[in-house]
Amino acid sequence: MGILEGKNILVTGVLTEGSIAFDVARLCQEQGATVVLTGVGRTLKITQAMGRRLPVEAQVVPLDVTDPEQLGQLADSVREHVPHLDGVVHSIGFAPQNVMGGGFMDGPWEDVATAMHISAYSLKALAEATLPLMSGGGSIVGLTFDGTVAWPVYDWMGVAKAALESTSRYVARDLGPQGIRCNMVSAGPIKTTAAKNIPGFEQMEGTWSERAPLGWDSTATEPTAKAVTALLSDWFPATTGEMVHVDGGVHAMGQ
Numbered sequence: 523m524g525i526l527e528g529k530n531i532l533v534t535g536v537l538t539e540g541s542i543a544f545d546v547a548r549l550c551q552e553q554g555a556t557v558v559l560t561g562v563g564r565t566l567k568i569t570q571a572m573g574r575r576l577p578v579e580a581q582v583v584p585l586d587v588t589d590p591e592q593l594g595q596l597a598d599s600v601r602e603h604v605p606h607l608d609g610v611v612h613s614i615g616f617a618p619q620n621v622m623g624g625g626f627m628d629g630p631w632e633d634v635a636t637a638m639h640i641s642a643y644s645l646k647a648l649a650e651a652t653l654p655l656m657s658g659g660g661s662i663v664g665l666t667f668d669g670t671v672a673w674p675v676y677d678w679m680g681v682a683k684a685a686l687e688s689t690s691r692y693v694a695r696d697l698g699p700q701g702i703r704c705n706m707v708s709a710g711p712i713k714t715t716a717a718k719n720i721p722g723f724e725q726m727e728g729t730w731s732e733r734a735p736l737g738w739d740s741t742a743t744e745p746t747a748k749a750v751t752a753l754l755s756d757w758f759p760a761t762t763g764e765m766v767h768v769d770g771g772v773h774a775m776g777q
């Protein structure tokens with residue numbers, strides 16, 4: 523029996539087979555969950571195709587996290603496929619290229635605002651939109667790149683990640699009394715579409731695999747997806763507002 527047997531999980535952020543969320547959706551199904559995906563705008567059809575590549579075909583509902591109408595309709599759209607949710611995965615990040623890659627001091631507010639809206643505020647928006655489906659409690663898990671320190675080239679996306687991590691703690695505070703946990707998985711660098719859009723991503727990746735006591739494979743999403751799956755399960759019943767590093771151990775090293 524899998525650790526998610528009988529649970530219904532909403533997974534955002536499946537864009538390609540290389541998306542972290544694709545592996546999360548696959549593992550959730552392998553662990554017994556029914557998975558519903560969300561897809562955004564012009565790439566919705568691609569997410570539908572990805573849904574067909576999972577072990578069990580997953581249905582896709584539309585969700586652009588900046589669209590209040592779609593957020594308002596999300597619970598009803600999900601109810602067409604499952605009656606309630608036990609877990610929600612936030613695997614969403616975006617920043618315009620001109621606020622990453624080095625020109626931190628030149629980042630204009632409109633573009634910073636876009637990064638903050640899609641990458642940080644969206645966690646609260648997603649939690650709020652799915653709340654009516656989690657009356658029996660649940661687990662929300664988001665993906666971050668450790669926002670507690672400054673990284674090369676990450677710039678305003680790094681600031682958005684710090685805001686995402688803080689948002690997670692406040693969601694944990696406010697939804698905890700309803701039995702809803704909210705946690706982050708902080709992954710090391712992985713060569714996904716989002717990562718390739720960061721100008722100078724190689725500088726973040728840098729010597730990661732040498733610094734990691736466990737080593738690090740920047741093409742592998744499964745270690746991160748396993749941690750997300752575990753946090754969605756009942757095996758972390760008293761953990762919320764937490765950030766679990768899946769980075770080969772780099773965060774714990776001085777050099």
Ligand code: NAD
Binds near residue numbers: 615667711716717
């Ligand atoms: P990805 O490009 O496969 O996924 C990013 C997803 O964000 C896409 O599915 C995209 O459709 C979605 N998205 C963008 N704008 C959206 C919007 N307005 N509404 C709804 N969805 C929207 O890349 P990924 O690396 O799998 O990224 C998933 C998460 O993991 C992101 O939060 C990312 O920051 C985080 N993360 C990635 C790495 C890495 O090195 N790749 C490391 C740590 C954390």
